[in-house]
Amino acid sequence: MATPSSGAARHHSVIIIGGGQAGLSISWYLKQAAIDHLVLEKHEVGHAWRNERWDTFCLVTPNWQCNLPGYPYRGDDPYGFMKKDEIVAYLDGFVASFQPPVREGVSVQKLWRTGEGWHITASDGDYTADQVVVAVGGYHIxxxxxxxxxxxxxxxxxxxxxxxxxxxxxxxxxxxxxxxxxxxxxxxxxxxxxxxxxxxxxxxxxxxxxxxxxxxxxxxxxxxxxxxxxxxxxxxxxxxxxxxxxxxxxxxxxxxxxxxxxxxxxxxxxxxxxxxxxxxxxxxxxxxxxxxxxxxxxxxxxxxxxxxxxxxxxxxxxxxxxxxxxxxxxxxxxxxxxxxxxxxxxxCIGFRTDFSWISEPIFDGRGYPGHERGVTAAPGLYFLGLPWQYTWGSGRFSGIDRDARYLFDHITALRAQAGQPVLSQAA
Missing domain, CATH: 3.50.50.60 (FAD/NAD(P)-binding domain)
Incomplete structure (x- = not known):
C-alpha cells in the first residue's frame, strides 16, 4: 500500500475514491495500461465486506458469477455461495494479484473542479488529478x-x-x-x-x-x-x-x-x-x-x-x-x-446516499449523480459501482468488470485528446 506524504498537493493522472471491488477493478485496468493513479480508501480495502456484514453472511448469487478483472472465481464450488470470510479472501486474492496503489485510512472531504483538472481535500492533505473516479457505491448513511x-x-x-x-x-x-x-x-x-x-x-x-x-x-x-x-x-x-x-x-x-x-x-x-x-x-x-x-x-x-x-x-x-x-x-x-x-x-430499512462532498452541479433533486454508464457531464469525473449504474450487475462481482472497462476506455480517450500517452493497453 502507498505511504502518505506531505507538503503541496500531490498530483496523479487518475485518483480513485474508494477501495472496494469497484475502485479496485478500475485500478486493475489502469495498472495494466501503466497509467499513474492512486486509490484513496477511507478505512481499509474491502472495509464493508470485513466490518459491515454479520457472521453468517453469504452471497445470494452463485460463486461462478464472481468475475473481477483478470480474477474469476477459481474455487471448487462454483454453484455454491461464498461466506463472509471467503468473500474477503477472494477480494484479498484479487488485490495480491496486481498490487494496486492504495492509500488506506484517508477520507476525502471535498472534491471540486479547477481550471486544470480536479482538486481533492483529504484527511492527509491535498491532491490534484486530471481525472477522478468516484467508487464509493450508493450506500452511505x-x-x-x-x-x-x-x-x-x-x-x-x-x-x-x-x-x-x-x-x-x-x-x-x-x-x-x-x-x-x-x-x-x-x-x-x-x-x-x-x-x-x-x-x-x-x-x-x-x-x-x-x-x-x-x-x-x-x-x-x-x-x-x-x-x-x-x-x-x-x-x-x-x-x-x-x-x-x-x-x-x-x-x-x-x-x-x-x-x-x-x-x-x-x-x-x-x-x-x-x-x-x-x-x-x-x-x-x-x-x-x-x-x-x-x-x-x-x-x-x-x-x-x-x-x-x-x-x-x-x-x-x-x-x-x-x-x-x-x-x-x-x-x-x-x-x-x-x-x-x-x-x-x-x-433494516436501507441507506441514503451522501455525495455532499462533491462540489459539482451534476446531481438531481434526490442527490443522485447524473451520468451515462458512469460518465458525467463534468469532463474527467466518473462514477463506478452504483446500483444499476448500467445493468443489474453494476457494483456486484458479476458486472463490475464490464463497467470498469467502459470507464477505462473513456479515461484513455480523454488522455489521448490531451496528448497523454497510454504506455500499454489493458488486456
Whole structure:
C-alpha cells in the first residue's frame, strides 16, 4: 500500500475514491495500461465486506458469477455461495494479484473542479488529478427513523450494518424492521438461533432459489437478463429505487419464505408505522405484502417457462408454490415491547446516499449523480459501482468488470485528446 506524504498537493493522472471491488477493478485496468493513479480508501480495502456484514453472511448469487478483472472465481464450488470470510479472501486474492496503489485510512472531504483538472481535500492533505473516479457505491448513511429516538433507553437498537450475530444482542425477543435481503436474512439468523422474532414486513419482492432443475440466477443469466441495460428495463431508471429480491445462499442456498417462518413461531406484522411510548404500531396490509412478494416470484417462473418453451430446452417440470400460511383476518398491528420482553430492535430499512462532498452541479433533486454508464457531464469525473449504474450487475462481482472497462476506455480517450500517452493497453 502507498505511504502518505506531505507538503503541496500531490498530483496523479487518475485518483480513485474508494477501495472496494469497484475502485479496485478500475485500478486493475489502469495498472495494466501503466497509467499513474492512486486509490484513496477511507478505512481499509474491502472495509464493508470485513466490518459491515454479520457472521453468517453469504452471497445470494452463485460463486461462478464472481468475475473481477483478470480474477474469476477459481474455487471448487462454483454453484455454491461464498461466506463472509471467503468473500474477503477472494477480494484479498484479487488485490495480491496486481498490487494496486492504495492509500488506506484517508477520507476525502471535498472534491471540486479547477481550471486544470480536479482538486481533492483529504484527511492527509491535498491532491490534484486530471481525472477522478468516484467508487464509493450508493450506500452511505444508514437509515433509522426519527421514531427510534423515543425507544426506551434499555432497549438496544442497531442498524443492519452493525448486526454481528444473535449472541451480540441481549437475551429476549427481537424486533426486526424491514424485509429486504438484510432484514430477511437477519430475521432468519435470529430465528434459527432460537430467538423469538417480530418482523415488520414491507414491499420487498422475493425470488425462488431454484426452479426446474437450475438456480434461478442461472436461468436469468441464460435469458440475458443480467445484460439488460437500465435504459431498456421496463421500469427504466426507476429500477434503481427498487428493493432487491430476498433469497439466501445459506446452507447451500434456499428460498426465504416468511410464511414458513410464521408457521414456526415468527410474528409477522405490516410496515412499521410509529412508536407510542413502549408500543410499536404497524400499518395494515401484511397479506398484500406477502401475496405481492409471492406474485413476483411466480412471475419470474413464468418468464423461465416461456424461455424453456421457446428454446425447446429439456427441463424437469415443477409444481408451483402454494402458500403455507395466511395472516389472520384481523391483523396484529401493535407490539408492546415491554410486555413481550423485546430487548433489541434491528433496523433494516436501507441507506441514503451522501455525495455532499462533491462540489459539482451534476446531481438531481434526490442527490443522485447524473451520468451515462458512469460518465458525467463534468469532463474527467466518473462514477463506478452504483446500483444499476448500467445493468443489474453494476457494483456486484458479476458486472463490475464490464463497467470498469467502459470507464477505462473513456479515461484513455480523454488522455489521448490531451496528448497523454497510454504506455500499454489493458488486456
Amino acid at each position: 444508514p437509515v433509522v427513523p426519527r421514531a427510534a429516538e423515543r425507544l426506551p433507553a434499555d432497549i438496544v437498537q442497531i442498524h443492519s450494518s452493525q448486526y454481528v450475530n444473535p449472541e451480540s444482542l441481549p437475551e429476549g425477543e427481537v424486533l426486526v424492521v424491514g424485509t429486504g435481503q438484510s432484514g430477511c436474512q437477519i430475521a432468519e439468523d435470529l430465528h434459527l438461533a432460537g430467538r423469538r422474532v417480530h418482523l415488520g414486513v414491507g414491499e420487498a419482492p422475493r425470488v425462488a432459489r431454484t426452479y426446474r432443475g437450475k438456480d434461478v440466477v442461472e436461468w436469468l443469466d441464460k435469458m440475458k437478463y443480467y445484460d439488460l441495460p437500465v435504459d431498456q428495463h421496463p421500469l427504466g431508471t426507476g429500477v434503481r429505487e427498487k428493493t432487491n429480491h430476498y433469497v439466501t445462499g445459506r446452507d447451500g442456498g434456499r428460498d426465504i419464505d416468511l410464511r414458513k417462518f410464521a408457521l414456526e413461531g415468527m410474528q409477522l406484522y405490516g410496515k412499521f408505522d410509529s412508536l407510542d411510548g413502549e408500543v410499536v404500531r404497524f400499518g395494515a396490509g401484511l397479506k398484500g405484502y406477502l401475496d405481492e412478494a409471492d406474485a413476483v416470484s411466480e412471475s419470474i417462473k413464468d418468464s423461465i417457462d416461456k424461455f424453456i418453451a421457446a428454446q425447446q430446452i429439456e427441463a424437469p417440470t415443477e409444481a408451483r408454490y402454494v402458500p403455507v400460511w395466511q395472516p389472520p383476518a384481523e391483523e396484529v398491528r401493535t407490539l408492546d415491547l415491554r410486555a413481550r420482553g423485546v430487548s433489541a430492535v434491528v433496523w
